[in-house]
Amino acid sequence: MKRVHTSRFRVATRGTSREINRSIVLNLVRERQPISRADLARVMDVRRGAVSLIVNDLLSEGLIFEGATGETVRGRKPTFLYIDSRRRAVVAADIRASETFVMLADLLGKPMAGPSSFPTVRDPKELVALLAERIKRLLADHPEVDACEGVGVVVPGMVEHSTMRVLHAPTLGWRNVNLRELLAAATGFPVQIENSGRACALAQAWASRDDLGGTSGDLVFVSVSDGVGVGVMIHGEVLRGRHNIAGEFGHLPLSLDGPRCSCGSNGCWEAYVSNPATLARYFGRQVEQAGPTRVEQRHFTVEDLIARARAHDAKASAALETTARYLGLGLASVINVLDPARVYVGGEITLAWDLIEPAVRAAIAERALTPAAAETDIRPVASTEYPRLRGAAALVAAPAFAAPVVA
Numbered sequence: 442m443k444r445v446h447t448s449r450f451r452v453a454t455r456g457t458s459r460e461i462n463r464s465i466v467l468n469l470v471r472e473r474q475p476i477s478r479a480d481l482a483r484v485m486d487v488r489r490g491a492v493s494l495i496v497n498d499l500l501s502e503g504l505i506f507e508g509a510t511g512e513t514v515r516g517r518k519p520t521f522l523y524i525d526s527r528r529r530a531v532v533a534a535d536i537r538a539s540e541t542f543v544m545l546a547d548l549l550g551k552p553m554a555g556p557s558s559f560p561t562v563r564d565p566k567e568l569v570a571l572l573a574e575r576i577k578r579l580l581a582d583h584p585e586v587d588a589c590e591g592v593g594v595v596v597p598g599m600v601e602h603s604t605m606r607v608l609h610a611p612t613l614g615w616r617n618v619n620l621r622e623l624l625a626a627a628t629g630f631p632v633q634i635e636n637s638g639r640a641c642a643l644a645q646a647w648a649s650r651d652d653l654g655g656t657s658g659d660l661v662f663v664s665v666s667d668g669v670g671v672g673v674m675i676h677g678e679v680l681r682g683r684h685n686i687a688g689e690f691g692h693l694p695l696s697l698d699g700p701r702c703s704c705g706s707n708g709c710w711e712a713y714v715s716n717p718a719t720l721a722r723y724f725g726r727q728v729e730q731a732g733p734t735r736v737e738q739r740h741f742t743v744e745d746l747i748a749r750a751r752a753h754d755a756k757a758s759a760a761l762e763t764t765a766r767y768l769g770l771g772l773a774s775v776i777n778v779l780d781p782a783r784v785y786v787g788g789e790i791t792l793a794w795d796l797i798e799p800a801v802r803a804a805i806a807e808r809a810l811t812p813a814a815a816e817t818d819i820r821p822v823a824s825t826e827y828p829r830l831r832g833a834a835a836l837v838a839a840p841a842f843a844a845p846v847v848a
């Protein structure tokens with residue numbers, strides 16, 4: 442059995458609130474299912490009777506289920522508890538400046554069907570109409586789903602946590618968009634909205650709660666796509682700041698007179714490492730260059746660029762190498778400012794991780810303030826794991842199962 446970190450799973454006591462005990466039990470069932478009542482009591486270090494009271498409540502609410510009888514050497518056979526993640530689902534949506542992705546996930550955040558996408562339209566009302574249509578179709582295609590628990594949406598911008606209003610999404614040109622209200626009205630489901638980087642960090646922390654070992658568990662998620670979204674978890678909490686902009690490393694300037702950024706400034710990290718920046722570098726044009734692009738460039742993606750680099754296209758390799766260097770320089774700032782236990786990097790660029798890692802590491806080593814900091818654990822997250830959509834799913838799925846973090 443895995444060791445339980447008592448710093449993260451508070452031991453239930455008479456003084457522990459009912460809500461906390463419920464989420465501790467739910468989270469343990471999620472992580473260790475199928476699990477017996479006796480094992481729950483052992484892990485939580487409480488009497489079996491106390492566990493049974495909570496379990497009975499959760500059973501009657503349909504949040505957990507009793508399954509097949511287990512085998513024991515002696516005595517009575519325990520029944521196992523599990524979470525029925527099949528019949529209840531969540532819808533995950535990832536709005537990017539270029540495309541919007543939609544996926545159905547189970548209550549544990551696992552994809553039930555591969556994502557589909559459509560081109561993002563900038564008008565929020567039009568976009569909501571298209572998205573609602575997709576969501577209805579997705580649920581109609583999955584009649585085995587009894588209930589949709591809600592829609593989680595990640596956006597490339599700053600979100601006011603209390604109202605879930607999108608305060609500013611530079612790549613979409615949005616300010617103060619009440620996406621939640623529009624989408625809830627159009628779908629009839631509860632809607633949760635979060636910044637893409639923060640949602641990725643949340644989902645990553647949720648999925649890997651156990652494997653950060655004895656460290657503080659501070660983690661950063663850097664999501665590279667049409668822009669750069671960064672989510673920061675400190676002491677198990679998503680860092681938001683006073684004005685909901687904490688962690689916006691994407692707009693940290695690397696140079697005062699660098700390329701134009703979506704936010705209107707020049708030389709932001711995002712303007713050097715986003716997918717459009719990498720493609721612009723390859724095609725020898727300015728990233729902000731508007732107007733028609735040549736046909737060969739219009740449908741050319743970072744995946745295509747990586748394929749060319751693997752086929753020994755020197756220009757493609759050079760473009761990736763430069764992006765890798767800037768990625769590393771920005772990561773060094775993230776490390777120097779936050780000193781996290783681990784930094785996750787998501788996005789299509791991770792498909793080329795074996796090609797770019799040396800340049801990323803060299804740039805980090807150049808700027809990190811101590812040799813130990815230069816060795817910070819950097820983990821690419823494969824784009825085939827859909828980290829942004831998992832982040833969106835976690836917005837709906839995680840709160841019900843989140844273990845309370847007690848310092």
Ligand SMILES: [Zn+2]
Pocket residue numbers: 691692693702703704705706709711
């Ligand atoms: Zn910027």
